[in-house]
Amino acid sequence: MTRPDKLGLFLHVHLVSDSTGETLAGVMKATCAQFSNLIPIEHMHTMVRSERQMDQVLASMERAPGLVMFTMVSMSLRDHLLEWCARNSVPCMDVLDPLLKTMSQYLGTPIIHETGAQHARDDSYYRRIDALNYATTNDDGQLGSRLDNADVILLGVSRTSKTPTCVYLANRGVKAANIPVVPGLPLPDELQRKNGPLVIGLTVSPKRLVQIRRNRLLSLNEEHTTSYIDEAEVRKEVVNAKRLYARHHWPVIDVTRRSIEETAAKILSLLQERGESE
Structure with a gap:
């Protein structure tokens, strides 16, 4: 995170998704709007569904450290991302996890963990x-x-x-x-x-x-x-x-x-x- 002058606060934000990333983009936009003079530098990583793709994402994060927001169904990819962020002291959060857990507990229904479920052709x-x-x-x-x-x-x-x-x-x-x-x-x-x-x-x-x-x-x-x-x-x-x-x-x-x-x-x-x- 850098502050080049008093006019704006620049922040690298990495959005990592195994789908289109639309959910992440909306959450990021709504969150950043609550901070005066914050200028997010968005790095969108979509359709990340393999270890190779995740390694490319991590390399990008290493070049431009910042905040990481993600939605990931695969537990192995999720753990890989979380472990790397913890090891490198990079703030990282699953934006849907709190809501999914709360809803699952309230409904007494397990989470289906289906990639892109909101984009189904229903x-x-x-x-x-x-x-x-x-x-x-x-x-x-x-x-x-x-x-x-x-x-x-x-x-x-x-x-x-x-x-x-x-x-x-x-x-x-x-x-x-x-x-x-x-x-x-x-x-x-x-x-x-x-x-x-x-x-x-x-x-x-x-x-x-x-x-x-x-x-x-x-x-x-x-x-x-x-x-x-x-x-x-x-x-x-x-x-x-x-x-x-x-x-x-x-x-x-x-x-x-x-x-x-x-x-x-x-x-x-x-x-x-x-x-x-x-």
Whole structure:
């Protein structure tokens, strides 16, 4: 661990997995976010399933010592890793071990120790694929499939994170369509049906929206000033969208200070509340 200056604390983090490493990456990201100015240098070692592969991982750790986080089903590989870390005074932890032991004790059920069990191609896997296809064909008002098939429909003016939120929800098995709120353009009649999908309006502060849109235009090498980034016009656009949501009693989520994950979590909560009330 090195501290080159007062601005950041750099830390080598080795993530060792016998599967895809997605679980480790999520835990590492959430953990590091709790420390100010911490800059993790990530070393991802995935699909480690043999002694030879483990030796290559250990060689990498020797070149760049740091914290080790792992998920490993094979007891022999696990012991090999733990022994090396203990011998070299390297902090090492199995991120799932405490949770698995607690759950096993509570359920009175043994742990199956199956590599990549969470990636099995079960019904939930195909449900996520189906949801992703749905999100793709029903993006930005394309309406490639019937809106009645959606679990949720997101509305919002341009650049309110509708598409990435729908893709994130699809990875949770939720069919999400999104429709832009454009001045002068009517919305689909399907949105008015009482027993239709949950409709949610996304909003954002006009000032933040102008910044996002300006960055978008710059990425396209577009320098002309238009109403798309005029603060007065943008404010009017946002206000009119809010009035539309209020008129139809649609729940609203302000995404100004929310990440995609936080917005999706709120949507999942609204879906659950709706399911419990029906």
